[in-house]
Amino acid sequence: SHNNITLPTTTTTTTPHPPPDNSFRVMQWNILAQALGTNTDNFVRCPPEALDWNTRKFRIVEEMLTYLPQFICCQEVDHYNFLERVMERLGYCGVFMPKPDSPCLYLPNNNGPDGCAIFWDDTRFKLLTTQTRVVEVWHVQSNQVVILLVLEERSTGQQLVLLTTHLKARQGALLASLRNEQGKDLLAFVEQHCKGRPVIVCGDFNAEPSEPVYTTMTEASTGLHSAYSFLNDGREPTYSTWKVRGEVDCCQNLDYIFYTPDKLTVEGGFDVPSEEDLGPNRAPSLSYPSDHFALICDFTFKPQLDVEE
Ligand code: NDP
Ligand code: CA
Numbered sequence: 001s002h003n004n005i006t007l008p009t010t011t012t013t014t015t016p017h018p019p020p021d022n023s024f025r026v027m028q029w030n031i032l033a034q035a036l037g038t039n040t041d042n043f044v045r046c047p048p049e050a051l052d053w054n055t056r057k058f059r060i061v062e063e064m065l066t067y068l069p070q071f072i073c074c075q076e077v078d079h080y081n082f083l084e085r086v087m088e089r090l091g092y093c094g095v096f097m098p099k100p101d102s103p104c105l106y107l108p109n110n111n112g113p114d115g116c117a118i119f120w121d122d123t124r125f126k127l128l129t130t131q132t133r134v135v136e137v138w139h140v141q142s143n144q145v146v147i148l149l150v151l152e153e154r155s156t157g158q159q160l161v162l163l164t165t166h167l168k169a170r171q172g173a174l175l176a177s178l179r180n181e182q183g184k185d186l187l188a189f190v191e192q193h194c195k196g197r198p199v200i201v202c203g204d205f206n207a208e209p210s211e212p213v214y215t216t217m218t219e220a221s222t223g224l225h226s227a228y229s230f231l232n233d234g235r236e237p238t239y240s241t242w243k244v245r246g247e248v249d250c251c252q253n254l255d256y257i258f259y260t261p262d263k264l265t266v267e268g269g270f271d272v273p274s275e276e277d278l279g280p281n282r283a284p285s286l287s288y289p290s291d292h293f294a295l296i297c298d299f300t301f302k303p304q305l306d307v308e309e
Pocket of ligand 2: 076
């Protein structure tokens with residue numbers, strides 16, 4: 001479903017290539033909470049069968065398994081137990097952090113709160129520590145959460161800090177400034193735990209690149225760059241989500257994979273589906289189980305200079 005950014009255009013393979021040797025693959029994906037997608041999202045162009053959980057759940061898993069990432073960062077997870085059961089069988093471990101007051105809880109036929117989740121390939125990476133946090137704004141807890149994991153590559157002992165979050169949704173200057181404060185809280189949390197290790201921050205930031213939070217996340221002092229901007233000649237893609245809500249065609253870039261370029265190299269990535277792939281009804285659809293598309297890229301650790309004694 002995704003086109004490979006780095007493969008030559010002459011390729012005819014339909015199976016995505018695995019991550020190159022010594023690299024690890026990261027997926028960032030807002031999978032669309034089942035309770036939200038079927039109740040509040042107003043996806044008027046989405047065929048109802050595309051939102052039937054009995055089959056949609058397998059299309060979500062299919063997307064994950066097509067790319068076999070070492071790390072899967074997801075948002076809007078309201079069926080964590082199902083995903084964990086499947087991923088466990090494939091050698092992954094997972095961590096889930098629900099939102100304190102998930103909107104799913106107020107909806108008919110909900111399956112509990114939605115939240116963020118991270119799955120990792122336990123055969124390649126060992127978990128060292130798990131930190132979860134309710135994101136604070138002006139020293140008050142918000143309804144957004146973050147998961148931070150410290151992991152170690154089993155074969156090399158290389159350590160990595162991986163975070164995921166789903167920032168406050170909706171438009172407007174006040175909410176853009178709230179997201180910016182959430183970004184600052186996130187960066188303080190990274191600072192507290194990274195201890196000089198390579199960092200990857202994946203999330204649905206609910207913010208276009210023009211918003212203050214994007215600038216905050218990528219300011220020189222953070223040491224973070226956007227992987228998709230790097231892969232796309234210094235510009236973010238045009239969209240990471242494309243849906244029709246009521247009368248409105250919503251095509252926005254809201255999802256990011258930030259990383260520390262002094263410690264990690266982006267080796268390649270996969271494009272989001274083209275406008276032609278999506279068709280006029282956009283997503284979700286029977287081809288794309290969420291209104292957000294998975295961002296997927298491959299990293300290698302940069303060799304670090306040994307500190308002189
Ligand atoms: P957010 O504002 O961050 O949004 C929650 C979800 O709504 C996101 O997953 C977002 O998806 C989605 N969303 C964004 N825009 C739209 C849209 N135009 N139409 C439909 N869905 C959209 O939520 P909060 O975390 O602040 O939680 C919402 C609040 O609802 C909670 O605080 C809860 O207390 C409150 N609430 C609801 C009640 C109810 O009866 N409905 C009752 C009491 C409280 P994406 O990120 O993909 O854009
Ligand atoms: Ca959503």
